[in-house]
Structures are given as structure tokens and as C-alpha cells.
Amino acid sequence: MSFESRIDAYLDRIEDVLERALPGPDVKPQRLHQAMRYSVLGGGKRIRPLLVYATGEVLGVATDMLDAPAAAIEMMHAFSLIHDDLPAMDDDDLRRGRPTAHLAFDEATAILAADALQPLAFSMLADAPALQEHPAAKIQIIRLIAEACGSLGMTGGQAIDIAAEGGRLDPAELEHMYRLKTGQLLRASVLSAAYCPPACDIAELHALERFVDYMGLAFQIRDDILDIEGSTEEIGKQQGADIAHEKATYPAMIGLDEARQRADELLQNALSALDEIDRDTESLRYLARLIVLRRT
Ligand code: IPE
Ligand code: IPE
Ligand code: MG
Ligand code: MG
Ligand code: MG
Secondary structure (H helix, E strand, O other): OOOHHHHHHHHHHHHHHHHHHOOOOOOOOHHHHHHHHHHHOOOOOOHHHHHHHHHHHHHOOOHHHHHHHHHHHHHHHHHHHHHHHOOOOOOOOEEOOEEOHHHHOOHHHHHHHHHHHHHHHHHHHHHOHHHOOOHHHHHHHHHHHHHHHOOOOHHHHHHHHHHHOOOOOOHHHHHHHHHHHHHHHHHHHHHHHHHOOOOOOHHHHHHHHHHHHHHHHHHHHHHHHHHHHOOHHHHOOOOOHHHHOOOOOHHHHHOHHHHHHHHHHHHHHHHHHHHOOOOOOHHHHHHHHHHHHOOO
């Protein structure tokens, strides 16, 4: 059975884990909890949780061990999207086909909802029942996700992105920014599963790292391409927003055709990295193609 046939079950599963981890909409302060739930639940491709589950499948990790890392990473992702859309950042009105959090609620509530999602992600990891017997793996995963989101990870990448608006980055600087703002959280998705027992060997870990490093770049290049050639309806975000903000992107730097070629080359490199793993890697191969060929 292909990974594709299991995706819907994983999507239901992660929705359920997230729903149970978030405070209910009637818990005070209600507006804050409603904004958190609005930003996390009922939308998004859930690519990061799917990467966690897919890597877990490759390595034979019990699914219940993967729930907390998958949900924690999705919460950190949701927090990054709330901030990314704020007027002080990308100033976007539409996210996942709905008004952005600061418009659906208000700016202060959106900022606070993002603030509260971060500690919730980490307390969820700390409390994960399936990881209780594996404290070393748990600490490693907490450190991995913390580093992926910090000033040398996603937040640092976002700082570079904002500073580059209206200016130019050379190709190496642009790829560095992609690796941080997008690549690090994807890397944490794959490695958090790899850190769960049973431990994989070091050569497999390195192959997975190479795989996801290529995919991190490819993911953001595809996002940038869709900003140009996608439709607002399909992507659930305002098409053309990057051009309007003079964002430093791959297509802006080298053109759409070359950006497409680069994404394809990265996909091939990522698939080659998986050749070094002597296991069934179909689930990750499926997601890699989805990331580069997606329309949403
Ligand atoms: C958007 O991420 C932000 C980037 C890192 C490019 P996704 O494309 O994964 O957004 P959702 O979660 O599916 O909405
Ligand atoms: C955002 O990149 C990366 C994040 C860390 C949120 P973008 O600004 O291109 O993401 P979208 O296009 O708004 O989803
Ligand atoms: Mg942005
Ligand atoms: Mg944005
Ligand atoms: Mg974008």
C-alpha cells in the first residue's frame, strides 16, 4: 500500500492530536484560545507532520511516539505563519483561504496567540506520554525544535527575509535565508522522527539530513513559484504578494524557468540521498515529489 493511501488517516490523526492539545474555545481568555485554534486547526497541508510520520514509517518508529513531535512542529509552524502575516512583516490578508489571524481577530490577539503556541509546543513535548520512557530522545527532540526555530533557524531566516525586502541577495545568501526560514523546521520534522527509538544508524541519519536539506530549499522555491503562477484560490494566499513587497526570491533572482529547474534538480538530489538508505523509503519519496509538484 502506498503512502498516498495513508495520508488521509495521518491528516485525521494530526488534527485530532492538535485539537486535543489546544485549550477549548470556551476556556478563558476565550478570544486568545479562539485565535490559537483558528490558526492551527482546519487548514494547511500539514507537510511537516506528514514528514514526521513518513520518516517514522521508514525507520519503524511507533506512530504514537511521533504524535507529539508532529503536533509541536505544526504549532511552531502556525506561530511562524501568524507572525509572518502581520503588518510589520509580510502584511498579508489571506492565509489558508481565510482572513489572516490579525484580521480575523486583531493584531494584539494574533501576536499573543503566536506567543502562546510556542510554549504549548514545548510543554506538549515535555509531557508526551509515548516519550516518557525515552528521556534522552525527548531532550534531543526538544533541543532540535528549539534550535530550528531560533535566531539561527526560522526566526533568523525571517529576519534576513525582512531585511532583504527591496534589495538583492546573491544566490548563496538567498539559499542561506531559505535554509533558515523554511529548511530548518522541515529538517526538524525528519530528524525528530529519526531521534525516536529504535535509533537509526549514523549513515542513515546523514542520508536523511541530506535528503531534507535539499527538500527545504525545494519547498521554498516551490512556494515562491506558486506566488507567481498559482491562483489566489488554489494557494489560499494573495497571489503576487512577493512581487508587491519586492521580496528576495529565487524566481525574482533567476527567473521562473530556472527556478523550476533548480527545484527539480534539488528533488533529484533528495531522491538520490534516499538511495543510500537500505529500507523502504517510498513514503518520503512520495512527499518529496508532492512538495515540488504541488499546486497549493
Ligand atoms: C508556508 O508553509 C510557509 C513557508 C514556509 C513557505 P506551508 O506551505 O507548509 O503552509 P500550510 O501549512 O500548508 O498553510
Ligand atoms: C515564510 O515564507 C516562511 C516562514 C517562516 C513563515 P513566506 O513569507 O514566503 O511564506 P508565505 O508565502 O507567506 O506562506
Ligand atoms: Mg515571509
Ligand atoms: Mg509570507
Ligand atoms: Mg511565500
